[in-house]
Amino acid sequence: MITSNEIAGLIDDRPEDGVFRVHRRLFTDPDVFELEMKAIFEGGWVFLGLASQLPCPNDYFTTTIGRHPIAVMRAADGSINAFINSCPHKGARVCQLEQGNAKLHVCPYHSWSFDSAGRNRAIKGKAQGAYSDGFDHDSHDLRPVARFGEYRGLLFASLTADVGSLQDHLGEAGPLIDLIVDQSPDGIELVPGAVSFTFEANWKLQLENCSDQYHFSSVHPSYLRILERRTERAFEGSTQNIWDVDKVHEEVPGEPTGGTYSFDQGHVLNWRMSDVPQALPLFERNEILAQRHGTAKRDWMMHSRNLTLFPNVQFAENASSQLRIIRPISVGLTEMRTYCMAPIGESAEARRKRIRQYEDFFNPSGLATPDDTVVYESCQEGNASLGSPWLQGYGRGMCASRKGPDRFADTIDLKPSSSVAADRWLSDETVFHAYYRAWRDRVSAVADTEAARAKGVSA
């Protein structure tokens, strides 16, 4: 078993020496993966989905928490809860579909049935079953998650009861969620048509890449060149170029046009001012959003923003808007469930533009994401080499990071634990430190418990 000291030793975090390095074992060691599943995915708050996926009583959708199948249900009374999607009788999944509506969920194996509040409604042939009294000492209901919470239509759960409140978990990242939800008075919805894909690499590569501005010009030149080609040809498709290469020459080196924010619980944001906000689907609401929320908050909504809520959800807003749920399957295999998210009630033209831009950039059949995922797989293969175990990808921005908010955060009263205000070229990497500090604290806390348990079993 790995001890907490060993876990802590995998993150070389020495601010006084200007050093932050991550050990390659974090990406490749199955024992580390086992611990992080217990500590992070099955030991704390994770994102499930949106309340708008369950508009009506008795609506449900299915997902996973760590390695557990989960059903999220809106009960007949309108309340929402999440349950282990496994029949207490023999373990079969009770809800078979990704989404649906049912007052009664009947297990396909022996027809035990459950209502949309998870309560057992019938055990087939119970009266004739010659059960002992002891049988009813167990609850026959679907097992609810230990903790369930909602923040502004975002649903979260924890399989462990011993965690702080959802409010504590989200901490100061709340205003960044508000920037998404407040784009429409009715909130956000998922556009029909989910897309899922896998990559043969560790889940933390996805966690990092979403916050990594340094890779963009290296990994996505084909996408950028295609946008230029379309501009030249007045392409009749609908992707407009929000990355205006001419603006590069207008920028003053050192003058911030974006940056990163880190939060204590491992949440991070990286952001940039849009070169061409007029090309955004949201731009049609430019005036009304300013009236409703003030110009500072409106301007923030128009910035490109990639938000990660540690550990499993990312909201990427640039030319379009994506909600990504990260599902680690093994140390070297990850599944992504991805959705186009959109403000409810936007115009048909804005929605069409959002969808076209989404497909171009975000799909695994598009022009950008495949180049990312292939690189993750390349990293996974390279990280098998432990000869030089310390990765050096955490050093950019070390001398630019400041405690607390910067002047841009102040405009919306955002209170990150640290900030980097950056020009186009800085491409901060200290933003990853927040991930790994949260990772280290949580995994090492569980490591000793697991080691003691293993020792007790073997003694």
Next chain:
Amino acid sequence: MSAAPGVQDTAPAPLSAEAAATLLYQEALYLDERRWDEWLALYLPQARYWVPAWKSEGEVTSDPDREISLIFYESRAGLEDRIWRLKSGLSVASSPLRRTAHTVTNVLVTDVSTPGEVEVKATWNVGVYDPRRKTSHIFFGRYAYRLKSTADGWRIAAKTIFLLNDNIPAVADVYML
């Protein structure tokens, strides 16, 4: 129906199933042999190329303006961009290209009601080999084509690709479908 005297009836005979199959096989061969320009030339400039996504276990998306597609292009220009990208050397997902072998079967002409046009349906699978990682995958599904007669022969006016196994291992591209 007979043509008026002195006017040549130019509406061609509907495409036979055999001729339709030959066109589909030709397209598959162009992709597998990476004869990209010949592949593009099979498509009319205004051709629609569409790979719907799935919105439930049994239903694909049906309205590209309100629902997500895996790929949706309203003209051949979208395919030209894809080919440019494959050849550019600027996409790591496409360098090296994967090796592909298309198999197209069950070809039926399903609608001949519009003069000069036919609807063709078929079943396909594509074996994809990634020489970098030495891994294989098979994508499979159904095709629905609308073919149009032109002065240069029959051309693709619309192609819809139903990808049945849509949990995609890292990459799907036009030459793998």
